[in-house]
Structures are given as structure tokens and as C-alpha cells.
Amino acid sequence: MSLLEVRNLRASYGRIPVLHQIDLTVNAGEIVGVVGHNGMGKTTLLRSLMGHLKTSAGTVSLRDRDVKGLSAHKRARLGVTLVPQGRDIFGNLTVHENLMLGAFGTQDQSARIDEMISIFPRLADLLDRKGGALSGGEQQILALARALCNRPSLLLLDEPTEGVQPSIVLEMATALKSISQTENLAVILVEQNIAFIQSLAERVYTISNGVIEQELSVSGPNGAALITETLGF
Amino acid sequence: MDYTIVVAIELLRAVAGLVLISTGLAIIFGMMRVINIAHGEFMMLGGYTVVLSAKAGVNIWIAMLVLAPLTVGLFGVLVERLIIRHLYGRIIDTLLATWGLSLFLIGFVAVVFGNKLEGVATPFSGIAIGEYSVAAYTIFLIGAALAFVASIYLALKYSKAGLIARATMQNPEMVEALGVNSKLVFMTTFGVGAAFSGLAGALLAPISGVIPGMGVNFIGPAFITVVTGGSSIIAGTLSASGLLGSISQSTAFLAGPVYGDAMLFFAALVLLRLLPQGITGRLFTRSL
Ligand SMILES: Nc1ncnc2c1ncn2[C@@H]1O[C@H](COP(=O)(O)OP(=O)(O)OP(=O)(O)O)[C@@H](O)[C@H]1O
Numbered sequence: 001m002s003l004l005e006v007r008n009l010r011a012s013y014g015r016i017p018v019l020h021q022i023d024l025t026v027n028a029g030e031i032v033g034v035v036g037h038n039g040m041g042k043t044t045l046l047r048s049l050m051g052h053l054k055t056s057a058g059t060v061s062l063r064d065r066d067v068k069g070l071s072a073h074k075r076a077r078l079g080v081t082l083v084p085q086g087r088d089i090f091g092n093l094t095v096h097e098n099l100m101l102g103a104f105g106t107q108d109q110s111a112r113i114d115e116m117i118s119i120f121p122r123l124a125d126l127l128d129r130k131g132g133a134l135s136g137g138e139q140q141i142l143a144l145a146r147a148l149c150n151r152p153s154l155l156l157l158d159e160p161t162e163g164v165q166p167s168i169v170l171e172m173a174t175a176l177k178s179i180s181q182t183e184n185l186a187v188i189l190v191e192q193n194i195a196f197i198q199s200l201a202e203r204v205y206t207i208s209n210g211v212i213e214q215e216l217s218v219s220g221p222n223g224a225a226l227i228t229e230t231l232g233f
Numbered sequence: 234m235d236y237t238i239v240v241a242i243e244l245l246r247a248v249a250g251l252v253l254i255s256t257g258l259a260i261i262f263g264m265m266r267v268i269n270i271a272h273g274e275f276m277m278l279g280g281y282t283v284v285l286s287a288k289a290g291v292n293i294w295i296a297m298l299v300l301a302p303l304t305v306g307l308f309g310v311l312v313e314r315l316i317i318r319h320l321y322g323r324i325i326d327t328l329l330a331t332w333g334l335s336l337f338l339i340g341f342v343a344v345v346f347g348n349k350l351e352g353v354a355t356p357f358s359g360i361a362i363g364e365y366s367v368a369a370y371t372i373f374l375i376g377a378a379l380a381f382v383a384s385i386y387l388a389l390k391y392s393k394a395g396l397i398a399r400a401t402m403q404n405p406e407m408v409e410a411l412g413v414n415s416k417l418v419f420m421t422t423f424g425v426g427a428a429f430s431g432l433a434g435a436l437l438a439p440i441s442g443v444i445p446g447m448g449v450n451f452i453g454p455a456f457i458t459v460v461t462g463g464s465s466i467i468a469g470t471l472s473a474s475g476l477l478g479s480i481s482q483s484t485a486f487l488a489g490p491v492y493g494d495a496m497l498f499f500a501a502l503v504l505l506r507l508l509p510q511g512i513t514g515r516l517f518t519r520s521l
Pocket residue numbers: 013016018036037038039040041042043044045085
């Protein structure tokens with residue numbers, strides 16, 4: 001049984017259709033990439049999987065359960081969460097409060113927050129700062145830690161390396177790899193940074209004009225080249 | 234000396250009065266950007282809850298402090314579910330809808346209970362300071378205003394529910410992705426705002442009396458206090474009430490009560506000319 005199974009998914013903003021034909025499968029604990037040019041519907045895909053956007057046709061099942069009609073918070077309680085493009089940190093709340101919201105549904109809230117801080121040590125000195133007063137890279141780390149607080153089984157991760165310095169990109173890759181293994185976390189990773197995606201994912205879907213076109217196996221040494229060629233980057 | 238104390242208490246009374254009548258409106262506006270024109274009628278419903286409970290033999294304190302906020306809070310939840318929920322983000326539409334609600338409530342209550350003034354006995358007698366007598370109930374209301382502000386501050390700053398509410402108002406979509414039911418949060422917030430309106434109406438009932446149209450007297454000053462205060466609930470309500478309350482009350486002392494009211498509006502006009510976003514739109518922008 002796969003963790004997430006999406007068939008024939010369609011979605012639109014009002015009357016403007018954006019996703020036309022989305023088929024994809026994600027197994028538990030697996031990191032899967034989604035790549036495509038700007039404006040092809042990657043963000044829209046993650047938003048409709050989260051439940052922020054009503055889907056007009058197709059099926060979305062999570063552990064064989066149909067979740068298509070569920071609102072976002074119900075999907076979140078089933079283990080899905082999103083780190084949006086642009087991070088959406090709560091700017092008026094402190095870093096610690098942001099993490100508390102992430103750990104909203106857990107029993108051991110403060111233990112889990114401590115665990116996240118040990119994985120992302122640079123958060124330790126920032127806990128009392130307002131989220132809005134963090135740098136872009138720090139916000140990205142915070143958004144990731146906040147999402148992981150709730151022990152998700154499926155993380156929807158939208159362009160986490162956008163405008164982030166290489167050392168933080170490396171920190172994120174290391175953390176994702178290890179949590180994916182230890183906590184059986186699956187990730188759908190939307191990325192433009194091919195090296196980053198190739199270091200994490202074994203399979204990559206390409207998306208073009210709202211249609212999932214190809215599934216690439218990128219685990220070999222030529223993985224990065226394969227993605228670049230296919231997309232014509 | 235005695236006279237100074239009495240004057241100080243009178244000033245505080247004016248400030249506390251503004252805090253009491255504007256808190257419910259400020260919560261709903263500050264958190265949800267909804268201007269609840271029916272705010273005065275929510276207060277009126279709080280007043281009637283006290284009148285009816287007192288007639289039924291319920292202890293006046295229980296009627297004021299428990300039943301009134303509970304009844305009006307639940308009514309607020311109903312209003313949010315049936316009307317407000319469909320209009321979020323549409324300021325003019327919510328304004329018109331709550332205006333309609335306000336007219337309906339005045340008419341409805343007048344038909345059911347009659348368009349006559351109902352009195353509520355003040356639960357305290359006077360306290361004498363030197364040769365002046367200050368109603369103990371005034372002191373109580375000043376304490377109640379303090380309790381309003383303190384309880385909202387503590388709830389927003391230190392409780393889990395307050396944290397969730399603040400985050401939801403900032404970004405409802407993001408909290409949903411973290412497992413929070415944002416619609417429930419909106420409904421509850423509106424209910425809490427309504428409960429404060431009902432409580433204020435109940436607390437003021439012994440002074441103002443209770444009549445179906447009483448809300449009209451409150452919505453004006455409450456609205457002006459909230460707009461002058463700006464977007465932050467606590468700092469805004471406190472600073473605007475403090476400023477407007479003392480200006481209008483001092484004017485009332487010197488020139489008579491009519492001038493006091495006029496001065497309140499005039500002071501608000503000048504302030505908004507200088508600070509179009511309200512006091513907390515420019516100053517203390519980051520405070521609660
Ligand atoms: N809120 C919206 N309303 C209407 N159309 C939108 C909205 N958001 C995105 N779109 C349109 O949907 C299409 C897909 O947008 P989307 O944001 O999903 O692209 P993307 O692949 O994430 O792009 P990028 O790589 O730039 O982030 C675009 O044509 C965009 O203009």
C-alpha cells in the first residue's frame with residue numbers, strides 16, 4: 001500500500017483551470033521530487049494536496065483513505081503538512097511560538113520542540129525573536145522545523161532552497177534525510193535546485209502546464225543530468 | 234484633597250466606561266476585521282438578560298457576570314455561523330449585515346418585551362470620601378474595566394487558545410496546514426467578542442437602565458474609540474479610552490456634559506487626522 005495515491009487530479013483557481021492531469025504515487029518514508037518550469041502548477045499541486053484548494057476531479061487517497069473532500073486541518077491531523085513557498089512564518093509571533101503552533105497536535109509539545117532545536121541548532125539562539133525579524137534562511141529553517149514538530153508522515157515542501165545560502169541548504173538536506181529514515185517521513189519536494197533534489201530523491205516527476213508528464217529515476221550518477229536534459233533547463 | 238480624589242475617580246470612570254463599551258467591538262474588529270454595528274444591541278441583550286434573570290429571582294451578580302456574557306456569547310456564535318462566516322473579507326457587506334441585525338434586534342426586543350425602560354437596582358450603596366459621596370458601583374466598574382483589559386492580555390499572551398487565535402488571524406491557511414480548525418477559531422473569537430459586549434451591557438445596566446434602543450448610545454463612542462485606537466486590541470483600546478475619556482470628562486467638568494460628548498468626537502477627529510491608522514497604527518504597532 002502506498003502512502004499517497006493521486007489519480008486524474010484536476011484543480012482550478014475559480015474558473016481558471018491550472019491542474020489538468022495529475023497522477024502520482026508516494027510511498028511511506030520516500031522522498032519524491034517534482035520539477036518543472038515557473039508557472040507550471042507545482043505550488044498549485046502542493047496546495048491542492050494540502051486541501052487549500054478544492055479539486056474539481058480525480059482522487060486523492062492517503063493510506064487508501066479518500067481524503068479528497070477533507071479540509072486542510074483534517075488532512076493535517078492525518079499526517080499531511082505543508083511548508084509553503086515563501087515560508088509563511090507568523091511574523092508577529094516569536095520563533096518559540098511558531099514552533100508551539102507546529103507542535104499543536106502533539107502530546108509531548110516541549111520535548112518535540114527541544115528535539116527540533118537539537119536538529120536545527122541555529123534556532124536555539126533565536127527562540128525569543130519575532131519570526132518576522134529572521135533572515136530568509138532562518139525563516140526557512142523555522143518553517144521546516146515548525147512543520148516537522150507535528151511528526152507528519154507526508155511533508156509537502158515547496159522550493160525550500162529559494163534564496164538560501166549553501167550551508168543552510170546542506171543543513172536542510174541532512175535533516176530531511178535523517179528524519180525521513182528515523183520517522184518514516186515521506187516528502188514531496190518541489191525544487192529548482194537540481195543538486196539538492198538529486199541528493200535526496202530517487203524518483204522525480206516532471207510537470208508541465210498542469211500535467212505530470214514523466215517519472216524519472218534519478219538515483220544513479222547521471223540523475224542530475226537527466227533532469228536537466230528532460231526539462232531543457 | 235478630597236476633591237482631587239473625586240475628580241480623579243470621575244476621570245477614571247469616563248475612561249473605564251469607554252473601555253467597557255468598546256472592548257467587545259475591539260476584539261471583533263482587531264482580530265477579524267469585522268465591524269459589528271450590532272455591538273450596541275449585543276450590549277442591550279446583555280442588559281435584558283440581567284433584567285429577566287433578576288425578575289426570575291436569580292442573584293444579580295450571577296446574572297451580570299455569568300448569564301449575560303454566556304447568553305450573548307452563544308448568540309454571537311450563532312450570528313457568526315449564520316451571517317458573518319459568509320462575508321469575511323468584505324468589510325462593507327459585514328457592516329450592512331450587522332446593521333440589519335441591529336435594526337432587527339431592536340424591533341424584535343421591543344415587540345417581545347415592550348418599548349419601555351427597565352431598571353436594574355445598583356448592587357452597592359455610596360462610599361463617602363470626605364464630604365463627597367462616590368457610588369461604590371463606580372469603583373467597581375473601574376475595576377471591571379481593568380479586569381477586561383487584563384484578562385484579554387493574559388489570554389492572548391499566555392494561553393494556548395490565545396496563541397492559536399493570534400496565529401489564525403495572521404494566516405488562517407497556514408494554521409490549517411498545522412492542524413488548526415480555522416473556522417472554529419473564527420467562530421469562537423466572534424463569540425468571545427460578543428460575550429464581552431453582553432457583559433458590558435449587563436455591567437452598565439444599573440446605571441443606564443435597559444431599553445430596546447439603548448445600543449444607539451453606545452455604538453458611537455465605542456466605534457470612535459476602536460477606530461482611534463487602531464488595530465491592536467489592548468494597546469489601542471487602552472490608549473484611545475485613556476485619551477478620549479480624560480479629554481471629554483475634563484471638558485464636561487469645565488463646560489458641562491454636552492460639551493464633553495462633543496469634545497470626545499472632536500478629539501477623535503483631530504487624532505485621526507494626525508494618525509489615520511489610529512494610535513496603534515503608528516505607535517506601538519507590534520503590541521497586542
Ligand atoms: N491565486 C491564483 N489565482 C489565479 N491563478 C493563479 C493563482 N496562483 C497561481 N495561478 C496561476 O496558476 C499557474 C500555476 O501557478 P503555480 O504557482 O502553481 O506555479 P509554480 O509551478 O509553482 O511556479 P513557480 O515555479 O514560479 O513557483 C500559473 O499560471 C499562475 O499564474
